[in-house]
Amino acid sequence: MTATTQRRGHDRPAEALLLAQVGALAIAVPYAAVQGVLNTEPLDPAPSPKLRAIARRKGDVVPVLCTHEFLGEPAPAGRGEAILVTLHGVELGLAVDRILRTTADGALRLAPIPAAATELPPGALAALAWNEEGDALLVDPHRLVSEEDLAEVVAAL
Amino acid sequence: MTELSLTQLVFRLGGYTLALPAEKVLSIADWEAPRRLPRRAPHVSGYLRIGSSAVPVLELPALLGIRAGEPRYRIHAGTAEEGLLLPATEILAVRQVPLEDFGRSALLPEFAATPYIHAMGIAGSQAFAVLNTDALLATLHPQEDLVP
Numbered sequence: 001m002t003a004t005t006q007r008r009g010h011d012r013p014a015e016a017l018l019l020a021q022v023g024a025l026a027i028a029v030p031y032a033a034v035q036g037v038l039n040t041e042p043l044d045p046a047p048s049p050k051l052r053a054i055a056r057r058k059g060d061v062v063p064v065l066c067t068h069e070f071l072g073e074p075a076p077a078g079r080g081e082a083i084l085v086t087l088h089g090v091e092l093g094l095a096v097d098r099i100l101r102t103t104a105d106g107a108l109r110l111a112p113i114p115a116a117a118t119e120l121p122p123g124a125l126a127a128l129a130w131n132e133e134g135d136a137l138l139v140d141p142h143r144l145v146s147e148e149d150l151a152e153v154v155a156a157l
Numbered sequence: 158m159t160e161l162s163l164t165q166l167v168f169r170l171g172g173y174t175l176a177l178p179a180e181k182v183l184s185i186a187d188w189e190a191p192r193r194l195p196r197r198a199p200h201v202s203g204y205l206r207i208g209s210s211a212v213p214v215l216e217l218p219a220l221l222g223i224r225a226g227e228p229r230y231r232i233h234a235g236t237a238e239e240g241l242l243l244p245a246t247e248i249l250a251v252r253q254v255p256l257e258d259f260g261r262s263a264l265l266p267e268f269a270a271t272p273y274i275h276a277m278g279i280a281g282s283q284a285f286a287v288l289n290t291d292a293l294l295a296t297l298h299p300q301e302d303l304v305p
Contacts, residue, residue: 024193071195111211113204114239114297119196128204128211135192135206 017103017129019136020083020096023073028129028136029083029094031102036084038093040064042077047156049075050149054157055082055093063157064093070144071120088147090154103131110138120144161259161276167285168232169247170217171225173265174285176278179251181290183233183240191242200296205242207233213297214242220273220293234290239298243288252280259287 016031038055046052046066052075053064064082068075075095082093110127118125123143129136162178169175184207191203191214202214212233218225228244235241262277262284275289 025195073195109209111206111209113194113211114213116297116299117198117201117204117213118194119198125195128206130206137195 015108017108017136017138018083019100019103020081021098021100022067022071022096023076025071025073026100026134026136027067027071027096028103028138029085029141030138033085033141034083035086035091037099038062038064038082038084040080040082040093040095042079048153051153051156053080053082053093053095055084057084061157062091062093063153064095065145065149065153067094067096070149071139085141087141087145088150090150092150092153094141101133103129103133103136113137121146161254161256161278161287163254163256165252165254165278165280165285165287166232167249167252167280167283168230168245169249170221170228170245171223173221173223173225174249174283175288176252176254176285177232177234177243177288177290181234183235183237185230185232185245185248188228188231188244198296205231207240207242208237210237210240212240212242214244215293215296217243217293220296221271222267235294239294241293241297243293249283250280252283254278254280 017028018031018034019028040053040055042053049069052066055062055064082095110129115122126138126140129138164179165176166179166182167176200216200220202216204211204213230245232243258279259276261279268274272292273289274286276287278287
């Protein structure tokens with residue numbers, strides 16, 4: 001993505017994004033980074049606010065990061081869905097309430113949001129993306145989740 | 158300190174009369190509830206899409222340490238590339254203010270410590286606090302972000 005280097009929104013050919021609901025937010029992640037979507041199983045008790053669920057893939061346990069915790073949204077109870085990605089060399093799930101859709105068709109517009117408008121790590125909120133269907137906040141998972149966060153989650157599992 | 162502009166947009170926010178340089182004002186429109194940002198900074202209430210930009214809405218009452226009710230207008234200030242939205246209760250006037258009329262009124266005690274007010278002005282019988290738009294913009298666009 002080149003969104004962080006752009007100062008204003010513009011039309012661009014669609015780069016497929018996966019849109020998902022996280023609390024009250026609609027987030028988007030580049031579809032190219034998505035390896036799949038898994039159902040999650042809640043951990044009770046949760047070993048960490050950042051790790052509240054797991055998923056199973058081909059018999060292996062995959063940690064599911066609580067995306068809500070990272071974005072400051074209330075964490076839901078019970079089962080949900082997770083977007084499977086590889087961050088810093090670790091395969092994991094990003095918990096979402098539900099998958100909304102992909103944006104593969106039509107022009108997509110992007111506009112940067114000043115980093116100082118949020119307390120997220122710099123670059124984690126890559127841009128605002130929108131089309132005629134509405135807004136979504138384009139999230140860069142590699143910036144949102146640090147290697148330290150990952151180490152903490154892996155240790156808690 | 159920013160040079161004082163002779164043309165000021167004077168508006169009301171809660172019980173306070175404020176002004177900002179007219180040349181910094183891009184547009185004025187009816188208030189619209191800001192859209193949600195994750196882990197928003199304390200001085201930001203959200204964003205609105207204006208044209209092709211996502212423009213943060215500043216929590217101006219919190220920045221100034223004052224109380225204000227529900228705004229009725231939003232003022233888009235700054236530049237199209239680096240702008241902000243300010244809430245306003247009432248738009249009063251665009252005033253030409255002679256340079257000697259800045260600083261004639263004492264700064265209100267509640268504004269004594271804030272970097273976001275840099276002078277008082279008087280136009281006719283109306284005193285107003287002049288916002289430091291550069292300082293407001295710097296809360297969203299720190300200097301290092303302005304370097305290409």
